[in-house]
Amino acid sequence: MPAAEFNIIAIDGGAATGKSSTSRGMAECLQLMHVDTGAHYRTLTHALLHAGAQPGQDSEIQEALDTLELGTQIDGRSAQLSVNGQVPADSDLRSPEVNASVSQFAAIPAVRQKLFDYQRSLAPVAREKEYAGLVMEGRDIGSVIFPDADFRFFLHADEATRSTRRAKEGQTDSIAARDKMDSSRKTAPLVCPEGATQIDTGPFTLKEVISQVVAYIQG
Numbered sequence: 001m002p003a004a005e006f007n008i009i010a011i012d013g014g015a016a017t018g019k020s021s022t023s024r025g026m027a028e029c030l031q032l033m034h035v036d037t038g039a040h041y042r043t044l045t046h047a048l049l050h051a052g053a054q055p056g057q058d059s060e061i062q063e064a065l066d067t068l069e070l071g072t073q074i075d076g077r078s079a080q081l082s083v084n085g086q087v088p089a090d091s092d093l094r095s096p097e098v099n100a101s102v103s104q105f106a107a108i109p110a111v112r113q114k115l116f117d118y119q120r121s122l123a124p125v126a127r128e129k130e131y132a133g134l135v136m137e138g139r140d141i142g143s144v145i146f147p148d149a150d151f152r153f154f155l156h157a158d159e160a161t162r163s164t165r166r167a168k169e170g171q172t173d174s175i176a177a178r179d180k181m182d183s184s185r186k187t188a189p190l191v192c193p194e195g196a197t198q199i200d201t202g203p204f205t206l207k208e209v210i211s212q213v214v215a216y217i218q219g
């Protein structure tokens with residue numbers, strides 16, 4: 001498909017497959033607004049843990065979710081989720097506590113429901129702000145949030161490559177366990193969306209992956 005005037009680009013894949021770095025690079029090359037939906041789930045997990053809610057406590061979770069007002073703060077090309085007017089620090093979103101429970105919270109339908117309309121509403125925001133399009137990354141973007149996206153990519157890489165990437169970032173993260181949980185949940189599991197272009201990011205540098213994706217979009 002040739003690039004349209006305003007493109008929606010979905011990037012899905014497991015943990016540490018290079019989604020964020022690739023999406024950020026694409027946003028720079030193609031003047032897109034970038035949205036990291038993993039950060040959305042991390043933000044809600046952080047807020048729910050702060051409210052004392054644990055996975056499995058459905059009524060406490062719903063009660064806490066009802067107190068969270070979602071908003072957007074745009075910083076350059078990146079649109080970030082705010083909760084009650086605050087964007088949490090990246091170190092809070094990527095703490096061992098959040099890493100350990102984000103997949104459990106992300107499997108809860110009420111948590112996903114809280115984000116569904118919000119995430120879809122970011123396309124008109126990107127248009128209004130006159131970006132050339134939107135690149136949204138996550139696990140269910142091409143399958144559930146924007147199944148009609150102009151371009152859909154699915155990134156993957158072998159486990160050793162992914163663990164090395166996280167270790168270099170200084171993070172404690174159980175990549176394989178999170179992927180298993182994300183792929184096996186009932187609501188909006190991690191899947192390769194039908195018709196998505198698959199890219200193994202393992203053998204390539206970040207620059208090479210960005211070039212491949214940008215070349216594909218520009219036809």
Ligand code: DC
Pocket residue numbers: 015016037038039041042102103106107137138139140141178179182
């Ligand atoms: O991309 P990430 O590793 O920061 O994502 C954190 C978690 O959020 C991931 O384990 C699963 C969940 N997630 C999701 O369920 N759906 C998305 N669209 C994005 C992330």
